[in-house]
Amino acid sequence: MALKGNLRDFTITQLLNLVNLACKTGTLVIEGPGDVAQISFREGKLAYAQLGQRDNSLAGILRKNKKISARQYAILAERATKMSDKELGILLVNAGYLSQADIIESLQQNFVYIIRQLFTWVEGFFRFDADMLPPSDKIPVRLDLENLIIEGSRQLREWELLQQEIPSLDMALKFTDRPGTNIKDVNLSVEEWRVVSYVSPKNTMRQVAQVTKLNDLEIRRVVYALLQAGLVEIVRPGGAPASVSARAFRTEDKEQQKSFVNRIIDRILSI
Amino acid sequence: MQTVKIVVTGPFSAGKTEFIRSVSEIDVVSTERKITAEAEKIKNSTTVAMDFGRISIDDELVLYLFGTPGQRRFDFMWEILSEGMLGFIVMVDSARPETFREARSILETFRAYAPTPYVVAANKQDMDDAWDLEDMRVALRLDPNVKFLPCVAQDKESVKKVLLELLYTILAEMEAGD
Numbered sequence: 001m002a003l004k005g006n007l008r009d010f011t012i013t014q015l016l017n018l019v020n021l022a023c024k025t026g027t028l029v030i031e032g033p034g035d036v037a038q039i040s041f042r043e044g045k046l047a048y049a050q051l052g053q054r055d056n057s058l059a060g061i062l063r064k065n066k067k068i069s070a071r072q073y074a075i076l077a078e079r080a081t082k083m084s085d086k087e088l089g090i091l092l093v094n095a096g097y098l099s100q101a102d103i104i105e106s107l108q109q110n111f112v113y114i115i116r117q118l119f120t121w122v123e124g125f126f127r128f129d130a131d132m133l134p135p136s137d138k139i140p141v142r143l144d145l146e147n148l149i150i151e152g153s154r155q156l157r158e159w160e161l162l163q164q165e166i167p168s169l170d171m172a173l174k175f176t177d178r179p180g181t182n183i184k185d186v187n188l189s190v191e192e193w194r195v196v197s198y199v200s201p202k203n204t205m206r207q208v209a210q211v212t213k214l215n216d217l218e219i220r221r222v223v224y225a226l227l228q229a230g231l232v233e234i235v236r237p238g239g240a241p242a243s244v245s246a247r248a249f250r251t252e253d254k255e256q257q258k259s260f261v262n263r264i265i266d267r268i269l270s271i
Numbered sequence: 272m273q274t275v276k277i278v279v280t281g282p283f284s285a286g287k288t289e290f291i292r293s294v295s296e297i298d299v300v301s302t303e304r305k306i307t308a309e310a311e312k313i314k315n316s317t318t319v320a321m322d323f324g325r326i327s328i329d330d331e332l333v334l335y336l337f338g339t340p341g342q343r344r345f346d347f348m349w350e351i352l353s354e355g356m357l358g359f360i361v362m363v364d365s366a367r368p369e370t371f372r373e374a375r376s377i378l379e380t381f382r383a384y385a386p387t388p389y390v391v392a393a394n395k396q397d398m399d400d401a402w403d404l405e406d407m408r409v410a411l412r413l414d415p416n417v418k419f420l421p422c423v424a425q426d427k428e429s430v431k432k433v434l435l436e437l438l439y440t441i442l443a444e445m446e447a448g449d
Contacts, residue, residue, distance in 0.1 A: 002400045009369030018409045248275055248357040258445055260332055265438045267328045268431055271294060
C-alpha cells in the first residue's frame with residue numbers, strides 16, 4: 001500500500017523513525033524545494049543517499065573528504081570513468097591508496113551530510129518505493145538512523161518553537177524605533193545581513209525568504225534572532241491596520257456493570 | 272433506564288459521522304453545517320457540535336454513540352462529550368497522513384480527560400492511498416498494546432468489529448480491576 005504524503009504534515013525525522021522502527025527496505029524519494037533526494041534503506045539502516053544531480057561518484061566523495069588529492073581525482077576522473085564505484089573502491093584498496101574503512105567512512109559522511117540538508121525541507125512530497133534499491137554499481141553502507149533521528153528531532157523542536165513565535169511569513173518586518181540602537185554596531189552573520197537589507201514594511205517575510213534563498217526554517221531562525229535582539233518587529237505588510245481578530249454507569253455494582261457490557265456485546269453481534 | 276455512551280472522535284473528515292450512521296438504529300441526529308473555510312472543503316459539511324446515534328440493547332439499557340466535531344475550533348465540546356463515557360474510539364483517515372499528527376493530539380487530549388479504555392480505527396482502508404496499519408501505528412506512536420483496527424465506516428460489519436473490540440477491551444479492563 002501507499003506510503004506517500006507531504007513533508008508539511010510528515011517530517012523527515014518522522015519518516016526516518018518509521019523506516020527505522022519498521023525495518024524497511026527500499027527508497028524514499030523526496031521532491032523538495034527545487035531538488036529531489038533519493039534515500040535508500042536496507043532493513044531500517046541507511047544504505048545510500050543522492051541529492052539531485054550532484055556528483056555522488058566515489059571519486060568525487062573521496063576528493064570532497066580530502067582522502068585523495070586534486071591530482072589523484074583528476075587522474076581518476078580521466079582514467080576510471082568506465083569503472084563502477086565498487087570496482088574503483090576495490091582498486092584503491094588493493095593498490096594501498098586507501099583502506100576499506102576510509103572509503104566507508106567517507107561515504108557515510110557524505111550520506112549523513114545529505115540527510116542533514118533534508119532536515120531543512122519543510123515543504124515537498126515524499127513516497128517510499130519498496131522495490132527501488134540503491135544503484136547496483138554504488139557501494140552501500142549500513143548506518144544506524146538513531147543519531148540522525150535525534151539530530152532531526154532537535155531541529156524539529158526548533159521548528160515548532162519558531163512556528164509558534166512566527167506563525168505567518170505573510171507578515172512584514174520593520175526596524176524598531178528604539179533610541180540608541182544602531183544596527184551597524186551589532187555583530188550579524190552574513191545571512192542576517194542579507195535579511196536585514198530587505199527589512200521593510202513593504203516586504204513580507206516570505207518575499208524576503210525568496211529573494212535571499214532561505215527556506216521557511218532558515219528565515220524564521222534569522223527573524224527570530226533579530227526579534228530577540230530587539231532590532232526588528234513584525235508588522236502587517238504595507239503598514240495596514242490590525243484587524244480584530246462519571247461516570248459511565250449509574251450503578252457501582254461491578255457485576256452489574258459487566259453484565260451491561262456483555263449485553264451490549266450480544267446486541268451488537270446481533271445487529 | 273440505564274444509558275451508557277461511547278464517544279467517537281478523530282480529526283476532521285475521518286469518518287466519524289459515517290461510522291455512527293452505519294450502526295445507529297435511529298437517523299443520526301447530526302449538527303452538520305456547510306463548510307465555509309476554503310482549506311477545509313474536502314467535504315461539503317462538517318459536524319459542529321456533535322453527532323448522536325442510538326442502539327437499544329434491551330428494555331432497560333441503551334447505548335448512545337456520540338461523535339465529536341472534528342475541527343479544532345469546536346474542541347470545547349470534546350470535554351463535555353467525554354464526561355461519563357464508557358470508552359472512546361479514535362477514527363483516523365488512513366489515506367490522509369496530514370491528519371495523523373492531529374489524530375495523535377486528539378488521542379492524547381481524550382486520554383487526559385479520562386483514563387477510559389479506547390481503540391483506534393484506521394478508516395478508509397479500502398482506498399488505494401490508504402497507509403498500511405503497521406506504518407500508521409508507528410506514525411501515530413501507538414503503544415503495541417493499543418488495539419488498532421482496520422475500518423471502513425460505511426460497512427456495518429467493519430464498524431461492528433471496532434465497537435466489539437472496544438467493548439472487549441472495556442470488559443477486560445473491568446475484569447483486571449476486580
